Amino acid sequence: MVRHAVIGVDAGGTATRCVAVSLDGRVLGAGRGGGANPFSSADPAAALEGALRAALAEAGPVEVDHAVFGIAGSAAAGRPKAEEAMLRAWAAAGLGGRPRLTDDIAVAFAAGSAADAGTVLIAGTGAVAASVRAGAVVRRCDGYGWLLGDEGSAVWLGVAGLRAVLAAIDGRGPGTALGTRLAAALGVPAGDPQAIVRAAHGRPPAMLGALAPVVAGAADDGDAVAAGIAAEAAERLLATLGAVMAAGADPLSTPPAPGSGTAPAPAPAAKAPAPVVLAGSLLASGRIADAVHAGVAARYGVRPRRAVEGARGAAGLALRDLGAPAEAHAALLEAPAG
Missing domain, CATH: 3.30.420.40 (ATPase, nucleotide binding domain)
Structure with a gap:
């Protein structure tokens, strides 16, 4: 039976980390490479490819369903270069489909919370x-x-x-x-x-x-x-x-000023911050x-x-893109580091 997996990549100026994760949030393999910031790294595509290959080798035979790359420097002007490096590495690793590119900030949030x-x-x-x-x-x-x-x-x-x-x-x-x-x-x-x-x-x-x-x-x-x-x-x-x-902050949540003659709206039900x-x-x-x-x-x-490490956050985003429940993302964040 073929195991299905997603890939998460967190690439900064100093190092790149990659994980292959099962659809229920288990880390199957991990790899590292050099820096892949499109502005400061010598060869971002090579760094991404090295981390990808290492994670896939440790994971063993898997069918990769989706991937998310969080690359520092990929916002605004850096996006074309980051996307080019990502796609070159993806093709060189022999993978099909098209991964999603985001920045390292979104990945960092997903590395700490499965919330939307x-x-x-x-x-x-x-x-x-x-x-x-x-x-x-x-x-x-x-x-x-x-x-x-x-x-x-x-x-x-x-x-x-x-x-x-x-x-x-x-x-x-x-x-x-x-x-x-x-x-x-x-x-x-x-x-x-x-x-x-x-x-x-x-x-x-x-x-x-x-x-x-x-x-x-x-x-x-x-x-x-x-x-x-x-x-x-x-x-x-x-x-x-x-x-x-x-x-x-929600401006609608501000109460009316005293003496304004406006009756306060009923208090909304409390929700978790x-x-x-x-x-x-x-x-x-x-x-x-x-x-x-x-x-x-x-x-x-x-x-x-x-x-936790950003690569897990990227993998969590990949799971969510596939429609996996938030529990799978949460399990990935709670698993012990390999």
Whole structure:
């Protein structure tokens, strides 16, 4: 008897992950490849093909009924390149039919919830929040890159830490253990501002995100400056999420002003709040993740859900496209990682 399966792919600038999943939500095989962002990866099609082939090899003989690819950079101008890479990889792997392309934001939400609609906050190298409905982004906030946005992200943390170190050296700010720790991470002498500046400018901006754990570690060890930076990062992430949450509010739910003479409408039946999903390395664990988690619960009365790997979210969307019940998607999210 032929086993039927769907494929889920989550492709970022650094790595691509793929899973083959049974129609009842069991992971049959998984694979990895290089980055497949159409703007920053050397050969996106090859990365996608490698991840596809690895997942299919582990799954064994299957009939692939559908697939969803979530590819970073596939929105707007990047979509044609992403779609071309996806179709090349699909054909090279010997698969028929046409997979669906969406972005990594919608996939991240589906990696945390089987609901049809809700909100996702992603914080890793960059940072973005979005409202998602039916597997597509309907509104987003931030995600503008390190120069103009990505507030509270890993790169933002690294840059904020370096700024604090330079301020401490030249007398504009208080002393901080970050001076020694970040200099060591950059491989330069502590206390030499020009060496720090050269090292920072000599790295691609995304690489400065690797300094985020240094800042968080100093905060955990009691450094007041680092703790302040971490707290501000959490607040900025909550503000980004809040902008999306506020825009999603139903204006018809606002009660009439006192003295307006308008009788209030009967209260609608209570319904469960839409889910909020937290995704990305910065929100997986640690003090910033804990602060954001607590902030969402306190401000919106929602206990946020942490996303599993994005490839499972993409596979969940593929199951939903085929008309599979939400239970199959939910089972996929709850299964232990392979």
